[in-house]
Amino acid sequence: MSEGAKKKEEKPRKFQAIRGTRDLLPPDTALWNHVEQTAREVFVPYGYGEIRPPIFEVTELFARGVGGDTDIVSKEMFTFSPDPLSRLEALRTLILSTREYWGGTDFPQALNEPLQEFVDVLKSASSRAQIPETAENVASQAQLASIANRLNQLITVEDSPDIDEVNDLCEKVELSVESFQFQDAASLRPEATASVCRAYIEHNMQQLPQPVKLYYMGPMFRRERPQKGRYRQFYQIGAEILGGSDAPAIDAELIEMLMAFFDKCGLQGTELSINSIGHASDNCRRGYVAKLKAELEKVKDRLGADSQRRMEKNPLRVLDSKLEHEQAIIEKLPRIADHLCDDCKTHYAALKRELELRGVIYRENWRLVRGLDYYMRTTFEITAQGLGSQNAVCGGGRYDGLVELLGGPPAKGIGFAIGEDRLILSLQESGKGAAPQGRDVYIAWMGERAYATAVRAAKDLRNAGFRVELPPTELKFGKALERASKLGSCFALILGDNEVTDGQWTLKTLADGSQQKLSEAALLEYLRNQKAGL
Ligand code: ATP
Ligand code: MG
Numbered sequence: 345m346s347e348g349a350k351k352k353e354e355k356p357r358k359f360q361a362i363r364g365t366r367d368l369l370p371p372d373t374a375l376w377n378h379v380e381q382t383a384r385e386v387f388v389p390y391g392y393g394e395i396r397p398p399i400f401e402v403t404e405l406f407a408r409g410v411g412g413d414t415d416i417v418s419k420e421m422f423t424f425s426p427d428p429l430s431r432l433e434a435l436r437t438l439i440l441s442t443r444e445y446w447g448g449t450d451f452p453q454a455l456n457e458p459l460q461e462f463v464d465v466l467k468s469a470s471s472r473a474q475i476p477e478t479a480e481n482v483a484s485q486a487q488l489a490s491i492a493n494r495l496n497q498l499i500t501v502e503d504s505p506d507i508d509e510v511n512d513l514c515e516k517v518e519l520s521v522e523s524f525q526f527q528d529a530a531s532l533r534p535e536a537t538a539s540v541c542r543a544y545i546e547h548n549m550q551q552l553p554q555p556v557k558l559y560y561m562g563p564m565f566r567r568e569r570p571q572k573g574r575y576r577q578f579y580q581i582g583a584e585i586l587g588g589s590d591a592p593a594i595d596a597e598l599i600e601m602l603m604a605f606f607d608k609c610g611l612q613g614t615e616l617s618i619n620s621i622g623h624a625s626d627n628c629r630r631g632y633v634a635k636l637k638a639e640l641e642k643v644k645d646r647l648g649a650d651s652q653r654r655m656e657k658n659p660l661r662v663l664d665s666k667l668e669h670e671q672a673i674i675e676k677l678p679r680i681a682d683h684l685c686d687d688c689k690t691h692y693a694a695l696k697r698e699l700e701l702r703g704v705i706y707r708e709n710w711r712l713v714r715g716l717d718y719y720m721r722t723t724f725e726i727t728a729q730g731l732g733s734q735n736a737v738c739g740g741g742r743y744d745g746l747v748e749l750l751g752g753p754p755a756k757g758i759g760f761a762i763g764e765d766r767l768i769l770s771l772q773e774s775g776k777g778a779a780p781q782g783r784d785v786y787i788a789w790m791g792e793r794a795y796a797t798a799v800r801a802a803k804d805l806r807n808a809g810f811r812v813e814l815p816p817t818e819l820k821f822g823k824a825l826e827r828a829s830k831l832g833s834c835f836a837l838i839l840g841d842n843e844v845t846d847g848q849w850t851l852k853t854l855a856d857g858s859q860q861k862l863s864e865a866a867l868l869e870y871l872r873n874q875k876a877g878l
Contacts, residue, residue, distance in 0.1 A: 364568070364576025375768055375778040376579075379609055380561055383581050386605040390597070392557040392583055397539035399563065403531040409538025409750060411716045413657065416534045420566040422576075425529040428469050432526060435462040439521050443514070452499055452510045459517055463492045476525050484520045491516055532565035537743070537759055538750070540584045545752035555588030555756070561764070573734030573766045581767075584759035590744060592691055595722040595758055596698030602738065602760055603704055606726065611737070611767065612774040613729030617709035618699075620692035621660075622684045623720040624745075632683035633659055643673050663711040666733075679710045691721050718745030722758065730773030731766055738762040782832030784810040784875070787839060788824035794839040801837065801849075801864070810871060829854050835871070 361367060368376055384394075403423050410416050425433065438458045446454045466485055469475050475485075495513045498505040533539060540558055543549070549556045561581040568574055583601075585594060599616065606614050622629040637659045644652060647662070651670060654661045663674060684692065699706055712723050723741035731737070740760025747755040771777070785805055789798035795818070802814040813831055815824060821838065828836045838850035838859075848861040851870070862870060 362576070364570035366575065366577075371778040371781050372768070372772075373778075374781065375771065375776075376764070378778070379764065379767060379771075380581065382608050383559070383561065383605060386601060386608055387559045387583060390557070390601045392559045395540060395543060395558040395560050396562070397533075397536060397543055397560065400530045400532050401539055401542070402528040404528065405538050405542055405750070406531055406534060409541065409746065410535060414716070416566060420568055421534055422532040422565050422567060423529055424531075425527070428465050428474065429526050431465055432462065432469065435465065436521050436524070440518060443518070452495065452514055455514055455517065456495060456499055459488075459492050459521075460496060462521065463489050474527075476527055478525055480523065481525055484524050488517070488520050491520075534566045535564055535761060536560050536562070536580065536582055537584060537746070537761070540759075541586065541747050541750050541752065541757065544586045544747060544755070545750060550587055550753050550755060552587075555585045555594070557583070557585050559583040571734070573731050573763075573769055575765060579764035580761045581764050582759060582761035584757060586747060586757050587755045590691070590721070590742065590756045590758075592694035592698050592722075595695050595742060596702060596704070598740070598758060598760065599699065599706075599724060600702045600704050602726070602740070602762075605762075606728075606737075606767075609767065609771060610774075610776050611728050611770060613770075614737075615727050616704065616706045616724060617712050617727070618695070618706045618722065618724045619680070619709055619712040620684060620688060620695070620721050621680060621713055621719060621723055621741075622688040624717045625685065628683070628685040628688055629680065629720075632678065632680050635678050635683065636660070636662075639677050646670075646673055660713040663713050674711070680713075681710055688721055695722055714741055716743075718743050718749055720744055724760070728767070728770040730770045734766060736763070737766045737770065782811070782834065783813045783828075784833065785835045785837050785871070786813045786824070786828030786831060786833040787815070787837045788819070788821055788828065789815070789839040790818055790821065791841050793841060793844050797844050798837075798839050801839070804868070805871070808868060808872070810875070825852070825854075834874075837867070 403421070406421060407417050412418070435458050439455060439462060442455045442458070443451050466475070466488070470477070470481075470485060475481060491513050495510070495517070498510055498513070540560065544556060559582065562579065563577050564580050565577055567576060570576060583598070585598060588594070599618075603614070603616060622632065624630055637655065640647070640651075640655045640659055640662060644655065647655065647670060648665075648667050651662045651665055651667070662670075663677070665671075665674060681692075696706070706724075709725075712725055714723055719741050721742045721744075724738075725736055725740075726738040727735045728737045729735075738760055740758070742756075742758040744756045746757055747753065787798045787802055789795050798814060802812045805812045813828070813833065815827065819827070821840075825836055833854055836852040836854060838852060843849050847863060849864060849867055850859055850861055851867055852859045
């Protein structure tokens, strides 16, 4: 290896955050904190408590909760199965497909190798408690080990093994490998509604006074193509109301709270769209979807490939299309409002009245839909300015069937999820970015004696809530003042031998360069008044 190549190799690798993830840094994080604080201030008076569910859960929870054939679940989840289970899963698949692949006589030979490895990996995994320790698993493991031993002996040691015994062993292998219980695969959460419902069921929250109102905030993960306002790790602030009734006032109050939150954040150009998607029954949404599909059949040739595919699987989602040439076609399709059953119609009318009563301005959008059966009636979305095509900052709706679908009691449900990244982006675009973090006081000290006083002063001032910078090593006053203004400090507290001896400290106002001498107590008082006046 040449010297140059060696040098290159020795140079430590520089790491970067993975594509689609990013660091949130000061001063931006101050705005993030402010937004989260505002959410708490708005949600708590409406009776919400915070829930912090785990960031990963059993994959199947999301498959059921979000819907197995939604984009989120079919291609956007980060799924992992703990090592060495992925190896065991692979071996199991191999073992179970070996007979088909090899057929007749070579089959036992081909089976032997993966089987021996399966038994070995199983042994080490179970000794490290990486396998569920059920009675069936313990029995299967013991049986497999002895079969594997015998099979190995028959086909590698004996000249003409008893074919019947070999076949019998192979069959047993397949049976017990197939029935072996592995740990469930887990996924990083792509959203939190399914987790909140799981928690409601797991902790018997139906026994609490209903409805239960919960809010959450935190990171979500989706394997999407990163672009402005679309990340692989992004943040949501959401709320759910579970149990109780489905009175339209509940939907309206949730939306009122949401709009109050955006208002308090100072979000510009918000638009609330609402719709009712009825409920899954023949005299309501199912009837509508059948009609929609029939109409789509007639215009099929003029639709793009995506819409043609959706038309078969989930016709409602065709209404989501953003394709220019499909817009005129979609506008002529039948609308759900004309096909709602009487109950859903009444619910929707009452929702609109309730929103008006609360002074919430909305726009109706008949194309706002959700593709899953347990979504029903109220759906809504909020858009904001400055976000390009990713302009949805919040989506929400009613999902009365979800808790039951996840194995819980029948329970009504409604909620929303705010895209915090997009909310922040929009606030920043409209000039509501965070102010750079300055310091209130920079302590310029010189000399041993002054240092001791400076350390004490820094502690006292910080205790009183001031942002204080205390340089760790001695600096000439000129240099110290330069640093103070670079840090955006309001004041420099100058402490030298004279100040300590006289008990009169020098306070310099950096904006105008003026200086004054104050006793320690007077200085604290002065700073307090200044801060109150800011
Ligand atoms: P979109 O149509 O923008 O993909 P969605 O329908 O997938 O949104 P929901 O699952 O309803 O979104 O999530 C609620 C909110 O979360 C969205 O309105 C959006 O603000 C935000 N969001 C969703 N996916 C992402 C992402 N990958 N990056 C940043 N924010 C996101
Ligand atoms: Mg999406």
